[in-house]
Amino acid sequence: MSNRRYVIASIPGDGIGKEVIPVGQEAADAVADRHGFSIEWRPLDWSCERYDRTGRMMPEDGIDQVKECDSIYLGAVGWPGVPDHVSLWGLLIPLRRDLDLYANVRPVRLLEGVTSPLAGRGKADIDFVVVRENVEGEYSEIGGRLYRGTEHEAAVQETVFTRRGVDRILDYAFELAKTRPRKHVTSATKSNGIVHTMPFWDERFEAAKQRHPGVGTAQFHIDILTANFVLHPDWFDVVVGSNLFGDILSDLGPACAGSIGIAPSANLNPSRALPSMFEPVHGSAPDIAGKGVANPIAAVWTAAMMLDFLGEPEAAKTLEKAMEAVLTDPAARTRDLGGTADTKACGQAILKAIAG
Structure with missing residues (x-):
């Protein structure tokens, strides 16, 4: 039995993040078992739901908590009723900046079975x-609003390179x-x-x-x-x-x-001095959340990127091959890609493909 073990913070977040991240975790566990390593998931409830309950997207010591992990697996952030700038600057931006995740990497590939x-x-x-440069540029905190509510109202936002x-x-x-x-x-x-x-x-x-x-x-x-x-x-x-x-x-x-629903991303600290964070691109998609129809492919592809960065390239390849095999089967694809499967069925098809 291998002693390779990774501690990964799991933050499903909001909306469909809560539906697709578990699928990605199951798939990652399956390839870990096949390739002789293990994953310890540390679930964190950081989300807009937590914000409604506590007034914070994450606890004050949240950054310190994830620094103890090898990686972070994030679902999605954002929900109606919580302004986007509150959810973003309360969770995603602090993680990116305090962990110096300056390289945002998003592969774009036309996969087999996708048109x-x-x-x-x-x-x-x-x-x-x-x-994408991920911690400075146009997304700075420098600026402000003047003369709010008057005809002289003005907004200033500084870009910093x-x-x-x-x-x-x-x-x-x-x-x-x-x-x-x-x-x-x-x-x-x-x-x-x-x-x-x-x-x-x-x-x-x-x-x-x-x-x-x-x-x-x-x-x-x-x-x-x-x-x-x-x-x-x-x-x-x-x-x-x-x-x-x-x-x-x-x-x-x-x-x-073909679909933003299959797009993965990595927020990397290339020096590896601090843990990197991996998240699907698609967002929380409130319009389909809770319906069981969300496409889990982005979460699975994101998990593959995470395993590759952690030093498990063969496991990552196995996961990608399983994902691509599922995409060639209309019965295993979700409806946004012209298939008939729901989230759970797509996930089960991926696990079956991993098992061979």
């Missing part, structure tokens, strides 16, 4: 990764590209309209190109870049952007690949 809404596009056309922050996310993107066949990085910018921060970003991208010879590069303004995601998805390999631009692109990408 892209882009006419004529197949698996070979859509296979790239969006790398640091050389350290920009350089390290660019370096991460270039290093990731070196592990992929095409070895290419595209930078998202808007330096023709945003006159201070984006020219600075472009300068640091030029410096990164010099540090990473042998990697192909391209640069697009964000407006035409979004158009090219739709028109020419085959152009892209690794796409790197600021917090806001990366956020937008990493929703558009999965939509081009």
